[in-house]
Amino acid sequence: MYTGPQTFGEIVEHRAKLRPYDRFIRFLDDELTYGEYHQQGNQVANAALSLGLRKGDSCAVMLPNSREFLITWLGLARIGAIEVPINTGFRGDLLAYILNQARCQSIVIQSDWIERINDLANQLQYLKQVIVVGALPEQKSNLFTWYSFEQLISQASDHRIEASIQANDPSLILFTSGTTGPSKGVVLTHSANFSLAHTACEVMEYKREDRLFTVFPLFHVNARYTTVLVALLVGCDVVMHDRFSASKFWDICRKEGITAFNFMGSMLTILMKQKQQANDDDHSVRKAYGAPTPIEIYEDFKQRFQVEITEVYGSTELGTVAANPAKQFRKGACGKILPIYEVEIHDENNQPCPVGKSGEIVVRPKKPGIMFTDYYGNAEATIKAWQDLWFHTGDTGRLDEDGYLYFIDRKKDVVRRRGENISSYEVERVINDHPQVLEAAIIGVPSELSEEEVLAAVIVKEGEKLSPENLLNFCQSRMAHFAIPRYIRFVKSLPRTPSQRVEKYKLRTEGITDDTWDREQIGFQVKR
Incomplete structure (x- = not known):
């Protein structure tokens, strides 16, 4: 397990020096070694400096899971620029809101989506530079300076950037879904990201021999810090696809020699709904990590696919708060509270609830630097979330006598019917x-x-x-x-x-x- 400086640039350089020719990431039709990752990340860092990006500047990234996304993540981290990963489905007012709210002066974007930026040109208050992965458009707004990503990289030096990056420096701004109001930009430091990754490594007992599979996007905390950063911590490798295919899932796992995968939402349920096959347990997968785990299918899933399940509870702001490891799994629970956090259940008057009674899950850290610092440019939302010095999750749940946490629902998803x-x-x-x-x-x-x-x-x-x-x-x-x-x-x-x-x-x-x-x-x- 890596124990060096807890910044992204440092850990990649460490792995590249130890094993430069070993594969780190495999995409559908591309592979990246540790050495290539380190070198090309340096090229992005030098290219970014040549465009005037400096520590503390924000740069949006709107790319599919790809080599270009990974090396952009690393290059920005190397110079201390704050990355703003953007959901590739966003367009229109929401896209403009995020770019303005995060004060992005640059964006790295796939050529397929350039028209979305052109359409918003007059609304974007801070954007000056558009770096395009793929062909530059024939029609482009003259309000921005346009660059070819490939050309910038080919002309950039791969020498190491000597920048003073600390673990408590902001690493990125991730925007929440915004289903109850405007999306909020969650500011995460390098140390918060490493805390989440270390927790995943510990509860899953990952080793160098593991091969992780993710179908989640790199603009999401799951793929970034419970797969990619996890692999860097333990020195294993990753297979990364763009989307989840239930019909092809186990064939991919067999072909790639996958030992563990992450799940979210209804993935386990959908996999169980697939037609039963004689070779359902003929694969190398040993464990799965995610949430939620439907208790109705828990035993059947384990028996049918011979996969151990670990469930966790957390959020973008907090990382992982509770874990229900496979070896001590309690059905229906999210798990026990991690030693780094304190959790209470509060009623509508912000008073602690007795054991077994449901209310809002509120959390606070026992260690510095393990959770988000604030909602970027939104002091009002930050203060509201931290009522009485507890972070209010917006989730309802309860604690039992043994200290296990049970998730009930998002507060906004509870249906109130006739009392x-x-x-x-x-x-x-x-x-x-x-x-x-x-x-x-x-x-x-x-x-x-x-x-x-x-x-x-x-x-x-x-x-x-x-x-x-x-x-x-x-x-x-x-x-x-x-x-x-x-x-x-x-x-x-x-x-x-x-x-x-x-x-x-x-x-x-x-x-x-x-x-x-x-x-x-x-x-x-x-x-x-």
Whole structure:
């Protein structure tokens, strides 16, 4: 395990000196050794300096998982510039908001998406330079200076940059999803990123012999710090793809010799919904890391695929707060609180709840430098999040007598129906267990009686048929009567973030559509 200076440039240089010709990352059609990574990161650093970027300046990066993204990450880290990774799906007002909010004076962007910058040219207050990976456009705004990424790199020196970069220096600004308001820019230091990576290494017991697989994007904390940085810490290598394919997943793992993968959202459920094969356990994968773990499929997943599951609880701001390692796994829990954090459950008056009672999960660190410093340029949001010197997660949960943390739901995803608080997560778990269901998402929609009603957006497995009545009959013996959905909407897909989380705000915006089934109109009776 690497124990040197906790900055990204230092750890890459350390690995490059030890094993310059060993493979570090394999993409779909490209590979990068430790030595190449170190050298090309230096080239990006020198190119960035030639354009006037300096320590503390912010530079946006809008690229797919690729060599160019990795070496840009490293090059910016080497000079102390603050990287602003941007979701490749963003465009329009949201893209303009992020570039302005983070005061980005430069952006490195794939040529396919240049029109998004041209369209916003008059709205961008700070952007001066556009560095294009791929062909430069014929039509481009004269408000910016345009550069070819490839040309800059080919002309740049690969000598080492002598910059004073400290572990507590800001490394990047990651913007949250912004589903309840404007996206917030989470400022993370090198030490916070290393804390998250060290925790993943410890709970997963990663070794140099491991080969990690990720399908998550490099503009997300998961791929960056629980896969790429983890691999640098232990000296193993990574296979990185652009997206999750359930039908090809295990074939990829077999071909690449994968020993561990990360999961998020509904990945485990979707893998379990695939048609059973005789060789489901014929692969080298030994363990998986992520959240959440549906307890209904936990044992079956382990037995079918012979993979041990470790669940964690955390956020972009905090890193990992609680861990439920495979060897001490407690079904239904997120795990025990890590020694580096203190956690309480608070009620609506910000008072601690007794053991077993649910409320908001609030957190504070026991060590310096392990979590975010602030929301960039947003003092009001930072102060609000730190009420009474506790970081308020916006999640509801509870603690048991043994100190295990249980996640219930995001506060904004709890459905309030006729005086009852309904966990969308718990309802989804039941519906997802139906043999004809591929996946479901639960939201609250306005009720004519005030508060909300429960709507289930459901994807039926390919080739299967399912009636709303059949689904609700399945629910009757498995959940409280007041939690049974009033509305059922069958959909072909669910809107998702790149980390595979369902974008429920989009479902709420659509609301009750013309094709939504209403059990009260049909006269379906719910048993009490």
